[in-house]
Amino acid sequence: MNTTRAPDARIRAAFDEAGVTGYLHAVDIDSDVQDSATQISVGADSLVATSSVHKLCLLVTLYRQAADGLLDLTEQIESPGDARTGGPTGLAAMLDPVRMSMRDLAYLMMSVSDNAAADLLFQRVGLAAVNDAMTALGLTRTLATQTVGELFATIAEDTGQAGVRALADPQVVARLRALDPSRTNRGTPRDMTRLLTAIWRDRACPPEHCAALRRILGLQVWPHRLASGFPFDDVHVSGKTGSLPTVRNEIGVVEYPDGGRYAVAVFTRAASTAATLPAADAVIGTAARIAVEALRAP
Template identity: 45%
Template sequence: MVAERIVEIFEQAGVTGCLHVVDLDAGVSGGDGGPPGGVPGRPGSLREVAVRADEQVVIASIFKVLLVLEFARQVVAGQLDPRERVLVTEDDRLGGWGVAGCADDAEVSLRDLAYFAMSVSDNTAADLLLRRVGADVPSMLAAELGLPRTRVVGGPRQLVETMLADVGARTEADFARIFPTLPPERVRAMRMFDPAHTTSSTAREITRLLGLIWRDEAGPPEACAMVRGWMARQLFWTRLASGFPPGVRVAGKTGTLPGLHLEAGVAEYPDGGRYAIAVFARAPQLATRRIDVDLAMGEAARAAVEALRAG
């Protein structure tokens, strides 16, 4: 019944949604169609809530969780100095928040690039960090962690280059002029919306990734703790966090493209309950700011978590 309620929440917001929520201390079943089952010591407890949880979807900036995880692992291994300085110049800027929006050159540490990439989803910071970590490494890390359906196709710069090519623009200024004039069907045909041609995963694999991080199984405990800390400092609160009452700590990472509203995170309750959440919503409109969709994501997440807590 909770799955039906969640579908209803999505429909009321006019979106198609994918959701996976799992009790991090109870385990999960093998697929959407499997029985919820129970866990040792908690007989009959519901372990997961899944709505289209195995559908391959574009994850956009949620890939930054993998990126900063690999950065943290390399720091702990002594391969990178988190204090290493990076000069961010005009040629590096991709537009957006954080150092991406600076008018002048800025010098920051690698560690601060990771912070900006997670807290405000800074694309320039993520692009520079990816260069230092290694462009192919996030995909290799996904494979190492047992996430076979999580694929990373380049970073923010590659996404921008693909977008320019798909609309026939030479510069970002050209893109800003051309994109609003395109019919919706032309926009939907762009590669950035096709899970087969861009960075993508499933809701189930993303909650698995979060579970590995929260249980210190995605790398050294110090590295996992770094990622949890950065995710807890995300500034955007209108999606998952909006659904939970005061006292529930929500750490998350958003992803946004025209018509796509995404977030993955973990809700931690004062009684120690921990729940990994992935909610992906696709709207027919191409707007990036839809507060009603964001709030519906939080409502759906809380409905799923409450069902797990009620057993």
């Protein structure tokens, strides 16, 4: 790839090569001036379906309520084995009843994107509280409209009797409400980097709670998207992925040993309906690296 081209052009070319439509915002967390030297934008104000990235909004709301004394993060919540939101990880994939604290549910929700854990916390906190918290933090275009279970219920309705098999049909995928930002949980890349910046600058909630949020984000297990662009032992990547049919997202913070800290949000939609698209996953890391390297350039 021609490194003499502007970073936004290189990012668009990378998206095209990977067969995705992509949107990105990257920002130097420690800069108080937002200009072309401190941020990179590729459709940064476009509305996108956030998918599981929205779990970060729920996490921040949970810790803000704890800071305000509205809940106790060590409170134990019962999760019956026969009434959970489904999914491939965490409690969502387990069979037996579980009793767990809210802060441990939050860890599962973020580290392995546990849908059941997320919905237990949604039930405790409420969608309205999540939206109020995001508005208070200046995320004016970010909105939670449904729980994870409700989101997947729309997919089941939209695919009909064919079920999962229908997701190979582009016409079926095109009509999924879960992929339409006007009808599902939504936000913008710029809003997401604003939220990450608030967490890393101790503005999302009190410092001790922001430190807990950073710890949880640093424990995500998936290395194949954002982190793939920074395969260095001394560079730390914290993040949250989001996935739906044709949708692959990740937002996160890249921290360098010299103290540089960069918030990055990448949202993509693939042309192919294939469930496994390594190039579509990898381009999230590629685009993030191009953006961060441009921000770090003299």
